Amino acid sequence: MPIDWIWGLVGGLMIGTAGAVLLLGTGRIMGASGMVGGLVDRTGADKATTGAFLLGLIGTPAVMSMAGWQVSTHATSLPWLLVLGGLCVGVGTRFANGCTSGHGVCGMSRLSVRGFAATAAYIGAGIATVTALRVGLGL
Amino acid sequence: MRALIALVSGALFGAGLHVSGMTDTTKVRGFLDIGGAWDPTLAFVMGGALLPMFIAWRLTHGRTPVAGTAFPAPPRSEITRPLMLGSILFGIGWGLVGLCPGPALASISYGGWQGALFLAAMLTGMWAVPPLRRLLDSDRRAA
Numbered sequence: 001m002p003i004d005w006i007w008g009l010v011g012g013l014m015i016g017t018a019g020a021v022l023l024l025g026t027g028r029i030m031g032a033s034g035m036v037g038g039l040v041d042r043t044g045a046d047k048a049t050t051g052a053f054l055l056g057l058i059g060t061p062a063v064m065s066m067a068g069w070q071v072s073t074h075a076t077s078l079p080w081l082l083v084l085g086g087l088c089v090g091v092g093t094r095f096a097n098g099c100t101s102g103h104g105v106c107g108m109s110r111l112s113v114r115g116f117a118a119t120a121a122y123i124g125a126g127i128a129t130v131t132a133l134r135v136g137l138g139l
Numbered sequence: 140m141r142a143l144i145a146l147v148s149g150a151l152f153g154a155g156l157h158v159s160g161m162t163d164t165t166k167v168r169g170f171l172d173i174g175g176a177w178d179p180t181l182a183f184v185m186g187g188a189l190l191p192m193f194i195a196w197r198l199t200h201g202r203t204p205v206a207g208t209a210f211p212a213p214p215r216s217e218i219t220r221p222l223m224l225g226s227i228l229f230g231i232g233w234g235l236v237g238l239c240p241g242p243a244l245a246s247i248s249y250g251g252w253q254g255a256l257f258l259a260a261m262l263t264g265m266w267a268v269p270p271l272r273r274l275l276d277s278d279r280r281a282a
Contacts, residue, residue, distance in 0.1 A: 004160055008180040011159020012187020018151035019188070020195035025144035027204035029211055030152065032241035037265040052142035054244065056149025061157040062248035071157055073238070073246050074165045075253040081235055086243075086257040088232025090264020091271070093240060096225030100239045101152075103226070104185060109192035112214035118226040123171070125230025130171040133235070 019106055022053070031102025032057070033093035041094070076139070092122075140206040153245045159184045162246035164237025171234050 019030040026049060035053055038044020065071065076082060093099040096118055098107065103122075107115020133139040160166045160180055169178030199210040233239050236257055238246075243258050250257075 004166070004178075004180050005183045008159045008161075008183035009187040011155040011157070011161065012184035012189075013191060014151050014155030014158065014187075015184065016188035016191035016195075018148045018155060020191045021151065022145060022148035023192075023195050023204075023210070024198060025148070025205045025207070026141050027207035027210050028145075030148065032152075032239070032244065033265070036240060036244060036262070037268070040262050040265045041269050043269065046141075049141045049145040053145040053149035053152075056146045056151070057153040057241070057244050058247055060150045060153035061162065061245045064154065064157050065249045069157070071160070071162050071246070071249070073162055073250045073254055075236060075238065075250065075257065076164075077253055079256060082253055082256045083260045085232040085236035085238070086260025087264040088228050088235065089239060089243070090232075090261040090266075091268055092225045092227070092229030092232060092264075094225070094265050094268035095221045095272075096229055097222065099229060099241070100233075101241050105188045105192055107214065109189045110196040110214060113216045114214060114218065114222055117218050118222055121223050121226035122230030122233060125227040126171040126234035127173055129231045129234025130168050131174055134172065134175055 015101075015105060016109075019101070019109075023106075029102060029106045031098050031106060033099040034097070034102055037090075037094050078139075081139075096122075144206060152241065155188075156242050156245040159187075162238075162242045162250075166237075167239075167242070168234065168237040171237075 022028055022030045028046070028049065035044070035050050039047065039050055044050055096103065098118060103115045103118035108119060156162055161184055166178055166180050169176060170181035204210060238257055240261065243254065243261055246254055247258055
């Protein structure tokens with residue numbers, strides 16, 4: 001559905017602008033896993049900035065949703081899948097030092113070799129996983 | 140000032156994830172399902188996001204942040220084992236559920252118990268990494 005692609009592009013431009021605002025304004029890289037991970041494992045500095053960022057990140061979709069612009073996550077209801085997926089994402093992004101926003105958006109846009117390598121690895125692993133689930137388990 | 144800028148950035152990031160459809164796991168898993176009913180939306184999101192960031196990185200040359208001391212150092216170029224193995228593990232989890240850290244946080248107000256359980260597991264995984272690293276390092280020294 002091409003209207004979804006247009007919304008994707010619009011949302012993408014907003015995401016990139018958010019990264020640009022944070023970088024040019026504070027000198028920080030907009031990485032979701034780095035932001036929240038640094039708070040959780042207490043390795044992160046600059047906690048006030050991180051907290052404000054996370055407040056905005058969580059708050060706007062909540063307000064938009066309440067205002068009538070609703071999105072459903074359509075997430076699985078299999079608890080083992082949610083727990084396993086969450087653990088893999090948490091451990092993986094911290095070992096890799098970045099996720100879709102840090103390595104993908106912020107890394108590739110500065111032509112970082114590590115950003116491209118990480119993005120190729122997680123997209124490749126994601127494709128293999130989705131395909132295996134569909135073919136093997138019908139999920 | 141830094142907190143205010145970060146609040147605006149986070150708000151824009153959250154809104155962008157919301158309108159782009161990236162908090163909908165069917166769109167994310169659909170992008171990864173290249174042999175099935177492929178959904179290219181994520182490519183449009185990534186493309187749209189790279190453009191302003193590409194310009195922003197150009198603008199950092201010879202300047203300092205509005206409210207900050209310095210821009211990040213040039214990126215390292217070594218392709219390390221933690222980078223690759225960590226990214227593969229992340230990709231597996233991403234494919235299993237269809238959520239990565241940004242959308243997992245952005246959708247927490249409407250993601251139900253499923254979103255909360257995923258986020259709790261993700262945060263537990265993040266919390267466990269520094270002790271895991273120490274364990275791996277001591278194993279390597281002992282070997």
